[in-house]
Structure formats: structure tokens, C-alpha cells
Amino acid sequence: MSEQEQPDQPASHPRVGYLREEARKTQEAAATTEAIAQDLSTNPRYDAFFAPYQPSVRAHFVSDYTNQKMLWLRFGDFYERHLTGRLTQFEEEAYTRLWDIQQKKLFDLQCQWRAELVTLEGVVTSYDFANLSEAIENSTLIPPITREELDLYLRFVAQADYGNDLADRWGGRFSWQHYEDVKAAYADEDDEADEYPWRDEPPEWYLFHNQHTGHDQLLQLPDLRGQKEERYLDAWRNDTSKQPTASPAPDPAPPADPRPFALSYEEGLALQNKFAQEFESAQVNRQRTAYQAANPTATFDDEELERTLDFLQDLDEPVPIAAGPDWKTAVRQAAYEFRKQKLLTNLPLAFEAYHQRLAWGIAQPALSDREPHRLAEVVREHILAGRKLLGEPEDFNF
Structure with a gap:
């Protein structure tokens, strides 16, 4: 076929680039494997090492060692980072949990700010507390x-x-600063809980703290600031909904298709089974049944148990396990108790290091590298727009 007769090449697709890169990596790994095996087999610097053994031992060693070295080269960096993390995991967890104390103090401050009992530098809307929580x-x-x-x-x-x-x-x-969720939970509004089942439960630390400090009284303060914000946001929403669109009226929507457009994992699995029963042979269905029986769908508890076993296997110290009717529950509880004791041991150390950094004027290590949410910025714009619509100054002095 001449160059002029070559068929049109398909348009570039991200999958094509991925496959090409994978092919390149495979070729590179094959070349490295061959080079390692060639060196082990023929380099005279190893002759004295293998002299006590017959040539067949060296040949077998070359095959095994080459495969192992390729694994070291491919995954060694990952496992080195993993092992390093194991050495500091309990200290890092204690440092992270230390900030739970400050999250509760910030939430209590939010309650006072909403009631207009305090003003806070840099805080002009209730949505600013989410960014403060992230940092x-x-x-x-x-x-x-x-x-x-x-x-x-x-x-x-x-x-x-x-x-x-x-x-x-x-x-x-937890959503540490979700004021509405925490207040609704404390109000014990059963009807509202049924209406908004997705609402977060308040952290148990908040409940414990309030029981021992009486700070639940802060939730009884009026949300004056939040009510004012909603007034301006409602004005902005109403204006936005009234604005005419420049585009022509869309064509009438086609009748709704009542058929499902997506399936849950369980529904998809059930559909596969139904299809197999209807269209596959008896032998394939026997194989399907046997495979599914040997590989049941993992539940959350199964995955949690797997994580727990991985955690325990990485430890270099014994973990006592209490007797119980279910070994899986006993294993999880043993790991949880072990981690709790580590947390109790390391929290005072994290506290001392925290105060040492304060004394030296050193910044505290960042908990996250996430960028601030843009929602607070957007809400500010909408509140100012609402104030303008109501004939009020475009500022946050309300």
C-alpha cells in the first residue's frame, strides 16, 4: 500500500498514550533484567563467590536473584517510605489528634461570634470557619x-x-465546624434528623468536652449572624432566579426515560447473575457459583479486618488479645486498644514538642497541604451582592 493509500490514523486518545508508556516501561524492564542476568552469569568478579558451588547452582541463582533484584528496584522506594512511616506513625497520630482540642475551642468561639458576642480578625462570614479549621x-x-x-x-x-x-x-x-449539624444534634430534633439523614454526627469529643465544661450552653446562644447572612443570600438567590437568560428557550424536553441510568454495585452484580442464568451454559453457571462462593463480596468489616491485620503484622512488639466468641472482633479490639494506649503515651510528648516550638517561635508542622476552600470567598461575594440589592452598603458591617 502506497503512502497515499494509507488509511486515516485514528484521533489521539489518552488511552493510547498510556499504553505506549506502559510498553516503553515493559521494554525498559526487560532490558534491565537481561543486563542483570548477563552480568551475574559472565562477570569474572563473581567467580570466586560461586567457586564453592557447581555451575548449576550459579545458573539457578542468576534466575532467582535477577527476579528479586527487579522487585527491589521497582518497589524498594515505596517500601522504604512505608518503613519510615511505621517508625513515626504513633507520634504523627498523636500530633494530629492534639489539634482536636483547638477544633473544639474554635467551634465554641464560632458560637459566640454567631451570637455577636465577639468579633474576630479576618472573620466576616460564618463560612470562614471552615478555612480556619483546615489550617x-x-x-x-x-x-x-x-x-x-x-x-x-x-x-x-x-x-x-x-x-x-x-x-x-x-x-x-469530622466536619469540625459544621455549626448547623452540631446544633441540630444537641436539639435532639427527631423530625429534622429524619428530614436530613446526611447530617454529620458531632464528634464524641465535643460531647465529652461539653459534659465536663458546660460549654453546651453556647449552643443555646442565638445565631444572629447566620440569620443576617441568610437574609442577604436569599436576596441574591431571588435576584438570580429572576434574571432573564440571553439564550433562546430550550426545546421541550423529551419524555423522561423511566429505566435506570445507573446501578449500584449490588444491583450490577445481581444483573450479572441474572444474565448468566439466562444466557450462559450450565457449566459456566456452576463455575460462576463456585467462584462467587470462594470470593464473596468484601464488606466494610472485612476491609477493616484486613487493614487491622496488616497493621498488626507490621508491629515489632506483642499485642495481647482478649478471649471472646468472635476472633475477628477480638483482633480488631486488640489493635484498637493497642493504638489507644500508644496515643495516650504519645499525646503528652506531642504536647511538649508543641509548646517547645511555641517557645522557640517555630511554626507548627502543617496538618494538610490542601488549598483553602473557595466557598468562603464565593459566599462573601454573594452576601455583598445581596446587601446591594437591599440598598445597603457593600460591606460586612451588619
Whole structure:
């Protein structure tokens, strides 16, 4: 076929680039493997090392060692970082949990700010508290952690359920400054809880703290600032909904298709089984049934147990396990209790290091590298627009 007769090449697709890169890596790994094997087999510098063995031993060694060295080269850096993290995991967890104390103090301050009992530098809307929470280690609005505050938190940790109240599986376990969720939970509004089932439960630390300080009274303060914000935001929303669109009226929407457009994991699996039963042979269905029986769908508890076993296998010290009717529960509880004791041991050390940095004027290590949410900035713009619509000054002096 001449050059002029070549068919049109398909448009570039991200998948094509990925496959090419994978092919390049495969070729590079094959070349490295061959070079390592060639060196081990023929380099005279190793002859004395293998002299006590017959040539067959060296040949077998070359094959095994080459495969192992390729694994070292491919995954060694990852596992080196993993091992380094194991050495400091309990100290890092204690440092992270130390800031729970400041999160509660910031929330209490938010309650007072909403009631217009205090003014805070840099805070002009209630949405600013989310950004303050994300960078709690840099906040100058709340005083440093005291020994009395640490002692109260240690008492909380000692009686806490580690799996539910302390484990940080996803990073940022709670929405620390979600005022509406915390206030609704304290109001015990059953009807509202049914209406908004997605609302976060307040952290157990908040409940414990309030029980021992009486700070739940702060939730009884009126949300004056929030009500004013809503007034301006409502004005902006109403104006936005009234604005005519420049584009022509869209064509009438086609009748809604009642068929599902997506399936949950469980629904998809059920559909696969139904399809197989209807269209596959009896042999394939027997194989399907056997495979599914040997590989059941993992539940959250299964995944948590796997994480727990991985954690325990990495430890270099014994972990006592209490007797119980279910070994899986006993293993998880043993790991949780172990981690809790490590936390109790390391929190005072994290506290001392925190105060040492304060004394030396050294910044506290960042908890996260996430950028501030832009929501606070957007809300500011909308509030100012609402104030303008209501004939008020475009500032936050309201």
C-alpha cells in the first residue's frame, strides 16, 4: 500500500498514550533484567563467590536473584517510605489528634461570634470557619493548648471507642465546624434528623468536652449572624432566579426515560447473575457459583479486618488479645486498644514538642497541604451582592 493509500490514523486518545508508556516501561524492564542476568552469569568478579558451588547452582541463582533484584528496584522506594512511616506513625497520630482540642475551642468561639458576642480578625462570614479549621495549626484566634486542656482530652481518649471516635481512616474524620449539624444534634430534633439523614454526627469529643465544661450552653446562644447572612443570600438567590437568560428557550424536553441510568454495585452484580442464568451454559453457571462462593463480596468489616491485620503484622512488639466468641472482633479490639494506649503515651510528648516550638517561635508542622476552600470567598461575594440589592452598603458591617 502506497503512502497515499494509507488509511486515516485514528484521533489521539489518552488511552493510547498510556499504553505506549506502559510498553516503553515493559521494554525498559526487560532490558534491565537481561543486563542483570548477563552480568551475574559472565562477570569474572563473581567467580570466586560461586567457586564453592557447581555451575548449576550459579545458573539457578542468576534466575532467582535477577527476579528479586527487579522487585527491589521497582518497589524498594515505596517500601522504604512505608518503613519510615511505621517508625513515626504513633507520634504523627498523636500530633494530629492534639489539634482536636483547638477544633473544639474554635467551634465554641464560632458560637459566640454567631451570637455577636465577639468579633474576630479576618472573620466576616460564618463560612470562614471552615478555612480556619483546615489550617487550625496556624490560627491565632484561639489561645495555646494548656496542660488542663490536654488532661481533659486524655480522659476522653482513655474512655473513647477508638474505632468510632478516634480512628482517622480518611483524613479529616469530622466536619469540625459544621455549626448547623452540631446544633441540630444537641436539639435532639427527631423530625429534622429524619428530614436530613446526611447530617454529620458531632464528634464524641465535643460531647465529652461539653459534659465536663458546660460549654453546651453556647449552643443555646442565638445565631444572629447566620440569620443576617441568610437574609442577604436569599436576596441574591431571588435576584438570580429572576434574571432573564440571553439564550433562546430550550426545546421541550423529551419524555423522561423511566429505566435506570445507573446501578449500584449490588444491583450490577445481581444483573450479572441474572444474565448468566439466562444466557450462559450450565457449566459456566456452576463455575460462576463456585467462584462467587470462594470470593464473596468484601464488606466494610472485612476491609477493616484486613487493614487491622496488616497493621498488626507490621508491629515489632506483642499485642495481647482478649478471649471472646468472635476472633475477628477480638483482633480488631486488640489493635484498637493497642493504638489507644500508644496515643495516650504519645499525646503528652506531642504536647511538649508543641509548646517547645511555641517557645522557640517555630511554626507548627502543617496538618494538610490542601488549598483553602473557595466557598468562603464565593459566599462573601454573594452576601455583598445581596446587601446591594437591599440598598445597603457593600460591606460586612451588619
